[in-house]
Amino acid sequence: MSVAQQTASGAVVLRTEHLGRSVGDISVVAGISLDVYHGEMLGIVGASGSGKSSLLRLLNRLDEPTSGTVFLDGQDYRQFSPRELRRRVGMVTQRPFLFPGNVAGNIRFGPLQRGEVVADEDIARLLERVGLPGFAGREVANLSGGEQQRVSLARALANRPDILLLDEPTSALDEQAKMGVEQLICSLVKDTSLTCVMVTHDRDQARRMCDRVALLEAGRLIQFGKPAEVLGA
Amino acid sequence: MLKSLFHTQLTLGFAQAGIASVLALAVVLLARRRNIHLESDAAIALLRGIVQIVAVGSILALLLKSPRWTSVFLLTGMIIAAGSISAKRAKNIPGARKVSTYSIAAGAGLVTAVMTWAGVIDTAITSLIPVGSMIIANAMNTNGLALNRFRSEVLAHAGEIETALALGAAPEHTVASYAESSIHASLIPAIDNLRSLGIVWIPGLMTGMLLSGADPLYAAIYQFVVIAMILASSGLTSLLSTMMIRNHAFSAAEQLVLKSSG
Numbered sequence: 001m002s003v004a005q006q007t008a009s010g011a012v013v014l015r016t017e018h019l020g021r022s023v024g025d026i027s028v029v030a031g032i033s034l035d036v037y038h039g040e041m042l043g044i045v046g047a048s049g050s051g052k053s054s055l056l057r058l059l060n061r062l063d064e065p066t067s068g069t070v071f072l073d074g075q076d077y078r079q080f081s082p083r084e085l086r087r088r089v090g091m092v093t094q095r096p097f098l099f100p101g102n103v104a105g106n107i108r109f110g111p112l113q114r115g116e117v118v119a120d121e122d123i124a125r126l127l128e129r130v131g132l133p134g135f136a137g138r139e140v141a142n143l144s145g146g147e148q149q150r151v152s153l154a155r156a157l158a159n160r161p162d163i164l165l166l167d168e169p170t171s172a173l174d175e176q177a178k179m180g181v182e183q184l185i186c187s188l189v190k191d192t193s194l195t196c197v198m199v200t201h202d203r204d205q206a207r208r209m210c211d212r213v214a215l216l217e218a219g220r221l222i223q224f225g226k227p228a229e230v231l232g233a
Numbered sequence: 234m235l236k237s238l239f240h241t242q243l244t245l246g247f248a249q250a251g252i253a254s255v256l257a258l259a260v261v262l263l264a265r266r267r268n269i270h271l272e273s274d275a276a277i278a279l280l281r282g283i284v285q286i287v288a289v290g291s292i293l294a295l296l297l298k299s300p301r302w303t304s305v306f307l308l309t310g311m312i313i314a315a316g317s318i319s320a321k322r323a324k325n326i327p328g329a330r331k332v333s334t335y336s337i338a339a340g341a342g343l344v345t346a347v348m349t350w351a352g353v354i355d356t357a358i359t360s361l362i363p364v365g366s367m368i369i370a371n372a373m374n375t376n377g378l379a380l381n382r383f384r385s386e387v388l389a390h391a392g393e394i395e396t397a398l399a400l401g402a403a404p405e406h407t408v409a410s411y412a413e414s415s416i417h418a419s420l421i422p423a424i425d426n427l428r429s430l431g432i433v434w435i436p437g438l439m440t441g442m443l444l445s446g447a448d449p450l451y452a453a454i455y456q457f458v459v460i461a462m463i464l465a466s467s468g469l470t471s472l473l474s475t476m477m478i479r480n481h482a483f484s485a486a487e488q489l490v491l492k493s494s495g
C-alpha cells in the first residue's frame with residue numbers, strides 16, 4: 001500500500017496477515033491479507049459457503065485462526081484480552097439474538113459487562129440515532145424484524161466500538177426494512193466515522209454501500225478493490 | 234406350600250426363581266400366540282438376570298465376612314464407574330468424565346462420609362454398601378441429567394451465547410441461566426421422590442427392612458433419611474458438575490467450543 005493512498009483514505013485500523021482457519025482438513029479461510037482504513041465501509045462478498053462469515057468471526061476472535069493473525073491499531077490482537085478486543089471490534093449478525101426483556105436492557109448489556117451503567121439519556125440518544133425514538137421500555141418480543149435489527153445495532157454501538165463487523169445485517173429483512181437499515185448503517189459510518197466490515201451476498205447492496213470490496217472464493221481472497229472494479233459496473 | 238418341600242433357604246430360593254420364570258415364560262408363550270416373538274430375548278434375559286444376581290449375591294456373602302474398611306474401596310470403585318457412565322450424557326464436551334467423577338466423588342462421598350461419621354449410616358458393610366451405593370447411583374443420575382440438559386441448552390442457544398461473547402461478556406456469564414435450569418431440571422426426580430415418598434412408592438430399602446423384620450415405623454423414618462441424603466448429595470453433585478462443565482464449553486480465548494458441528 002502506497003503512502004499516498006494511506007493518507008488519502010486514512011490510517012489502517014485493522015490488518016489481517018495470512019489469516020486462515022482450517023477445520024479438520026477443510027480450509028474455510030485461506031491466507032487472507034487485507035487492510036481496513038479508518039472510517040471506511042469494506043464489503044466482503046462471495047458465493048454461499050465461500051467463507052465470508054468465517055472470516056468475520058476471526059476478526060473479533062469468536063473463532064481461533066489456525067494461521068496468520070490480525071493487527072488492531074498495529075498491535076497483534078492476541079495481546080488484547082478477548083473481552084477488550086470484542087468491545088473494540090463489535091459485531092451485528094443476520095439474526096439479532098436480542099436478550100429477553102426490554103430494549104433498554106439490551107442496550108445496557110455490553111457496558112454493564114465492564115460495570116458501566118448507560119444513562120437513560122444516552123439510551124434515548126442511541127435509540128433516536130437508530131430511528132427508534134421512545135422505544136426504551138418496549139419488550140423486544142413485540143418488535144418487528146427491522147426494529148429488532150436496529151436494536152441490535154444500537155446494542156453494539158453502546159459499547160463504542162472502533163470497528164463494527166456486520167454479517168448480512170439486512171438479509172433477514174423485507175425490502176422496505178432492508179433499505180431503512182441500509183441507510184442507517186451508511187449514515188452511521190459517515191457521521192461518526194465508524195469503520196465497518198460488512199458481509200453481504202447482495203452485489204447491488206455492496207455497490208451502493210461499500211468503499212472497497214473483497215471477493216472471496218473457497219476461502220481465498222481473489223479480488224480486492226473499488227466496487228466497480230471487483231463487481232463490474 | 235414350597236416351604237414344606239424345600240428346607241434350606243438356598244434351594245427354596247432357586248425353586249421360587251424357577252416358578253417366577255415359568256410364569257414369565259408363560260406370558261412369553263401367550264405373546265407368541267399373538268405373533269409377538271419375545272422367546273429368545275426373554276429367555277436370554279432371564280438366564281442372564283439369574284446369573285448376574287447370583288454372582289452379586291455370592292460376592293455380598295463374601296464381603297459380609299471382610300473387614301469394614303473394604304467398603305471404602307468398593308464405594309470408590311462405584312464412584313469411578315458412575316463417573317464414566319454419566320459422562321456419556323455429555324458427549325463431545327471435553328473433560329466430561331473428569332468433571333462427572335469429581336462431582337460424584339465430592340457430592341456422594343461427602344454426604345456418605347459425614348453421615349457415617351455422624352452415625353446416621355452404620356459402618357457395617359451390610360449398611361454402608363447398600364446405602365452408599367444408593368447415594369452414588371442417584372448422584373450419577375442427577376449428574377447425567379444436569380450435563381445432558383446443559384449440553385442441549387448450550388447447543389440450542391449458541392447464537393445468544395456468541396452474541397453475548399461478542400458484546401464482551403464473560404463466558405460463565407453467558408451460560409449462567411442455562412447452568413441454573415440444568416441444576417433445577419436435574420433435581421426434579423430427587424425432589425419428586427421426597428414428595429411422593431410413601432404415597433406413590435415404598436422404596437426398596439424400606440421393603441427390605443420390613444422383610445427382615447425391622448420395626449415398620451423405624452423403617453419408614455430411615456427411608457426418609459435415605460431420600461433426604463440422596464437429595465443433599467444429588468444437589469451438591471449437580472451444582473459442582475454444572476459449575477465445572479461451564480468452563481469446558483469455552484476455549485482459553487473465550488470462544489464457544491461446544492457446538493453441534495464440533
Ligand SMILES: Nc1ncnc2c1ncn2[C@@H]1O[C@H](COP(=O)(O)OP(=O)(O)OP(=O)(O)O)[C@@H](O)[C@H]1O
Pocket residue numbers: 023026028046047048049050051052053054055201494495
Ligand atoms: N466449524 C466448521 N466445521 C466445518 N466446516 C465449517 C465450519 N464452519 C464453516 N465451515 C464451512 O466453511 C465454509 C464457509 O462457511 P461460511 O459460513 O463462512 O460461508 P459464507 O460465505 O458465510 O456463506 P453464506 O453466504 O451461506 O452465509 C462452508 O463450506 C462451511 O460449511
Ligand SMILES: [Mg+2]
Pocket residue numbers: 052053054
Ligand atoms: Mg454467512
